[in-house]
Amino acid sequence: MERAEVFARDFGFQTAARTERELWLRGTFSGSPCMVIRRGRTSRFVGPAFRAAERGDLDRPARATGGDVRGADVPGGGTVVDLLDPSGFPVRVVHCAEPLPELPGQQPQILNFGTERRRTDATQRPPREPSRIQRLGHVVLETRVFARALDWYLDTLGMIVSDFLFLDGRRGRGPTMAFIRCDQGGLAVDHHTLAMHLGPANGYVHSAYQVTDLDSIAAGGEYLGERGYKRSWGIGRHIQGSQLFDYWHDPDHFMLEHFADGDLFSRDLEPGWAPMSTSGLAQWGPPATRDFLGASPSPQRIRDVIQALRGDNEMDPARLLGLMKAANS
Template sequence: MSETHVDGTAVKTAHQDLHSEQGALRGEHPGRSRNPVIRVTDLAWLEFEKPDLERAEVFARDFGFQVAARTESELWLRGTFAGSPCMVIRRGRTSRFIGPAFRAAERADLDRLARATGSAVRDADVPGGGKVVDLLDPSGFPVRVVHCGEQLPALPEQQPLLLNFGTDHRRTNATQRPPREPSRIQRLGHVVLETRVFARALDWYLDTLGMIVSDFLFLDGQRDRGPTMAFIRCDLGSVPADHHTLAMHLGPGTGYVHSAYQVTDLDSIAAGGEYLKERGYKRSWGIGRHIQGSQLFDYWRDPDHFMLEHFADGDLFSSDVEPGWAPMSTSGLAQWGPPVTRDFLGASPSPQRVRDVIEALRGDNEVDPARLLGLLKAANS
């Protein structure tokens, strides 16, 4: 069964438990824009500032990054896949997340985006060169859209283990001994952000960058007020894309939640996790398998308390898959794995969190007492 969508394309409307028990109700957010300015193809990299680049590099190597370039003031990190670096850390006074950079499909997309937003196209300060348009999303995050010049070559991969399944014996007269070494990062997968202006920020990413929603989450008893979280993918047409390249949720704060980096397989996640644990790093939550996106996951904190995820085996959707709708809850975060931690949820009380709540309730945004109570209920459900 199908129907014509707002942009004139035929889309599937029968979910048949493809990725969510529920689809949209009549009149709910369609999860895509009628006529976006451009359609980005992926995340390019994330930008951070930290005062101690030496310490940042030690963690980066332990987590599984390779160094693409290093100067006195910048550290560019990459995975094994060919392409652009996936993170830049610039020396700064404090540790903070700056914003994401998305990849444009063509150089001409930057001109179209610049005209539509009143911005300029300028040279990108990335190894290999390129062009960039700098924007600001409704949450206040600097967002870059880039078209890179020279691409970094691929590096040697961490090979997946050969597994035996039932009567399918692919490995005989050989043992399994995955080495205790860092998980070798392949690429940047996604970033998750918290915002007080969820609806406005969501529409901006759909209208400006042409992204589309894979799954919406809503608060119990408040579905009529709209979603409070979205898992958003790039629109590559018939080519399947990651279930989410960007995820956003409503909250009292505005900031980075975590970023995720693909590795080879479950053994890479587990052996790399043992390597991190032996070096004294703190696991935030894992190992398990998500529901939205289906990824195998393992979350860690770096020395500056930023959360980073190793993941493998994520869902891939083409553009004809409609958004799913599900209630927001901690029990809905994983199919299996250990209980979700307070650290992962950001539920531990802190002076900054209290200030965030007070600011949000006083400000002109989408956080009100009912929304806040609903978020607290979801965190404990």
């Protein structure tokens, strides 16, 4: 827990609450905590939580799944309903009674663009300090039952798809990755709050946290590197979502992303379709690393593949080969 809290500060989180067994982390924006870390015998991802705008919003998923609405243990209090998605992840929908107050944040750098000169008689000196996290942006998960899991999130939480990815030459078999967003009608929201892709395991891929701008990403990355943390991939700009990105590993080898300048979509935009490929992950930046792709073989990964090919799920040899091809294309 102590090591996790040191990394959290270095990555740019603020501590919302701490007990002997729990660490609640937050950003500078008013709202909900970003992450809760609990003391345990092993380091593992438990599941995602989604914030409901109103207390009554918990009743619909509770009725649909047979769950119970109960008091929540979030800082400030609230209510929660616990669900289970088809991949086996516990999913929590929370209504916070008292949102966390806003904290001071980093100010964006004032930029000059050609003839648009907004900064005069002043220099640029972004401080070498932790990127100050503003909020949780999205979570990415891997699942063996992609189609079932996608339908569950669309039906149970009312989410909608921004972009589909498919295996090259196999679009007829349907997508193997989806970027999905919250449906708030005409209000433009993040391109994706959750992304999922088909794979040989059910597990966490990464979580992403918004910061102010590119200087915050870069200076914060220098700060992390000086303290011995390992960059996984970055800095670059994505295609789906358009975010500026930088990926890091925490001491327990969980991947976390700093991002800025992501796309915002309203309900009206139709989903995009694109082939799944490593080269399609970024518009610019260094090549995606094997570490980021999870392409380095390990005993656990080999066991996951064998179990997936033997199990009742959506993985088969053709799709496995397609995923391997996409990782090297």
